[in-house]
Amino acid sequence: MNVVLALGLFNAAVFARVARGAALAVWRRDFVRAALALGRGPLSVTLVHVLPNIAGVVIVQGTVLFAVAVLNEAALSYLGLGIQPPSPSWGKMLGDAQTFLFTSPLQAIFPGAAIAVTVLGLNLLGDGLRDALDPRRRSAGLL
Numbered sequence: 744m745n746v747v748l749a750l751g752l753f754n755a756a757v758f759a760r761v762a763r764g765a766a767l768a769v770w771r772r773d774f775v776r777a778a779l780a781l782g783r784g785p786l787s788v789t790l791v792h793v794l795p796n797i798a799g800v801v802i803v804q805g806t807v808l809f810a811v812a813v814l815n816e817a818a819l820s821y822l823g824l825g826i827q828p829p830s831p832s833w834g835k836m837l838g839d840a841q842t843f844l845f846t847s848p849l850q851a852i853f854p855g856a857a858i859a860v861t862v863l864g865l866n867l868l869g870d871g872l873r874d875a876l877d878p879r880r881r882s883a884g885l886l
Contacts, residue, residue, distance in 0.1 A: 806869030
């Protein structure tokens with residue numbers, strides 16, 4: 744639990760900075776100014792106009808940070824600083840398989856491949872969700 748909390752707290756600042764930067768960029772756009780000029784409140788503008796326009800950025804950042812957290816946990820466990828036995832961890836499996844690399848290479852290949860497929864899958868999921876939730880692509884009829 745300590746590793747999960749540490750990685751979550753570390754990545755929360757990066758996530759918040761990206762979300763804030765994207766939101767500030769959308770707040771400067773003309774359609775947001777027009778909605779404010781028409782009398783909509785800041786909360787309404789945020790929910791209706793800003794959030795849909797930053798959803799793609801936030802989702803991609805979230806999936807990338809989750810993939811980075813998987814890699815960080817595996818690296819910490821490989822070094823013996825992550826999740827402690829008897830809990831399973833791909834990094835710990837890689838560290839234990841290092842001594843048997845020449846006699847039984849599959850012990851290292853499977854956890855390494857699992858890490859690689861998980862990280863790749865998370866990145867592709869983020870890209871797919873960004874494309875599906877992008878309002879510019881939806882309005883242009885590209886989906």
